[in-house]
Amino acid sequence: MAIINQATKELQVKIVYYGPALGGKTTNLVQVHDHVQTAQGNKGKLVSLATSSDRTLFFDFLPIEAMAIKGFKTKFQLYTVPGQVIYNTTRQLVLRGVDGIVFVADSQYDKMEENVKSFSNLEENLRSLNLNLPDIPYVVQYNKRDLPSAAPIEYMEFLLNNRDVQVPTFQASANKCDGVFETLNMITRLLLHKFLNESNRNRRAA
Amino acid sequence: MATLPQLIEEDISEINRALQELLLKSDASIALLIDKGGFLITQCGDYNAFDTVTLSALSAASFAATQGIAGLVNEINFSSVYQQGEGFSMLVLNVDEYSLLTVIFKSRISVGAVKYFAASTLHELSAQMKIAYERDPENGLDLSMLNMANAAPVFTKKKKKVA
Numbered sequence: 001m002a003i004i005n006q007a008t009k010e011l012q013v014k015i016v017y018y019g020p021a022l023g024g025k026t027t028n029l030v031q032v033h034d035h036v037q038t039a040q041g042n043k044g045k046l047v048s049l050a051t052s053s054d055r056t057l058f059f060d061f062l063p064i065e066a067m068a069i070k071g072f073k074t075k076f077q078l079y080t081v082p083g084q085v086i087y088n089t090t091r092q093l094v095l096r097g098v099d100g101i102v103f104v105a106d107s108q109y110d111k112m113e114e115n116v117k118s119f120s121n122l123e124e125n126l127r128s129l130n131l132n133l134p135d136i137p138y139v140v141q142y143n144k145r146d147l148p149s150a151a152p153i154e155y156m157e158f159l160l161n162n163r164d165v166q167v168p169t170f171q172a173s174a175n176k177c178d179g180v181f182e183t184l185n186m187i188t189r190l191l192l193h194k195f196l197n198e199s200n201r202n203r204r205a206a
Numbered sequence: 207m208a209t210l211p212q213l214i215e216e217d218i219s220e221i222n223r224a225l226q227e228l229l230l231k232s233d234a235s236i237a238l239l240i241d242k243g244g245f246l247i248t249q250c251g252d253y254n255a256f257d258t259v260t261l262s263a264l265s266a267a268s269f270a271a272t273q274g275i276a277g278l279v280n281e282i283n284f285s286s287v288y289q290q291g292e293g294f295s296m297l298v299l300n301v302d303e304y305s306l307l308t309v310i311f312k313s314r315i316s317v318g319a320v321k322y323f324a325a326s327t328l329h330e331l332s333a334q335m336k337i338a339y340e341r342d343p344e345n346g347l348d349l350s351m352l353n354m355a356n357a358a359p360v361f362t363k364k365k366k367k368v369a
Binding site: 003004005006007008012014032035036037044045047058059061063064066074077079089090093094096097098177181184185188189192 | 212213214215217218219241242243244245246247248257259260263264267270271274359360361362363364365
C-alpha cells in the first residue's frame with residue numbers, strides 16, 4: 001500500500017507490470033526510462049535482475065519522481081514480474097504492497113491461452129495476499145499490435161476485460177513506445193483518484 | 207496486506223534519532239527504515255554515497271525471498287539477512303509487520319556488534335511505528351489537497367530533437 005509521509009510531504013506508490021512471458025513488460029519499463037521527461041535527478045536507474053539472456057529472473061525496478069501534486073512529491077516505483085510459469089513465488093513477492101497493476105497482454109493469436117492463464121494467476125496471487133483484483137486499480141495493455149498475427153481487439157476484450165466492471169485498455173507497440181505513456185498515465189490517474197476518494201471518505205467518517 | 211500508518215514529523219524525527227544513535231554506537235555508514243513493499247521511509251548517515259531508493263527495493267525483495275526459504279526449511283521466518291562484502295556489508299533486520307531496518311557498514315566492523323546495537327534500535331522503531339499506527343489506524347490517507355480536476359498527464363514523453 002502507498003506510503004504517505006506527512007513529514008517529508010511524500011507519496012510513494014508501487015505499480016506492477018504483470019503478464020505472460022515475453023509479452024513486453026520489461027520493454028514498457030525500458031521505454032519509460034528512456035523517454036520520460038523529468039527534472040534532473042528525478043529518474044532513478046532501471047535495475048534489472050535478469051538472466052544472461054535478458055529474461056527477467058526476479059524483477060525490473062524503475063523509481064521515478066513525478067511532478068509535485070499540490071505540494072506532495074509523488075514517487076512512483078515501477079516493477080515488472082517474471083512471466084515464466086515456474087517463477088510464481090517470485091511474482092507473489094513482487095506483488096506485495098502493490099497499489100496499481102498494468103496487465104500487459106501479448107496480442108499474438110497463439111498467446112491467448114497464456115494471456116488468460118496469466119490473468120487467472122494474477123487473481124490467484126492477489127488472493128494469496130488477501131487482496132481482490134476489483135479493489136485494486138488496474139489497466140490492460142494489448143501489446144504487440146504492430147505484428148501481423150495480432151488478434152482483433154474485440155476478441156481480446158472478450159477474453160481479458162469481460163467482467164462486471166470493465167477497465168481502461170490500451171493498444172500498444174511497446175518496442176516503438178506507442179501506447180506506453182498512455183497506459184502509465186491512466187494507471188497513475190486511477191491510483192490518485194482512488195487515494196483521493198479514500199481520503200474524502202475517511203474525512204466524512206471522522 | 208497491512209498498510210503503513212501515516213507518518214507525521216514527530217514519528218520521523220523519533221525514528222531518525224534512533225537511527226542516528228545506532229550509527230553513532232556501531233560506526234555503521236547508513237541506516238534505512240524501509241517498508242516491506244520496498245519503499246524507503248527514512249534514512250540516516252552518509253546516504254548520498256549510495257543509491258538508497260534502489261537499495262531499499264532490493265533489500266526488501268531479498269528479505270522477502272529469505273522468508274520463502276524459511277518456509278521451505280520449516281522455519282517460521284528468518285529474522286535477518288546478512289551479506290558480507292570486501293568493502294561494505296549489509297544487514298537487514300525485521301522491525302515489525304510492516305517494516306525493515308537495513309544497515310550498511312564497513313566490512314571491518316563486526317556484524318555481531320551491529321546486531322547487538324541494532325537490537326535496541328529495533329525496539330525503538332517498532333514502538334514508534336506502533337504509536338503512529340494507534341494514533342489513527344483507520345485514517346491512513348489525507349490527500350484532500352490533491353486536485354484531480356487537473357487533467358494534465360503526470361508523465362510526459364520527451365520531445366524528439368529536430369535536426
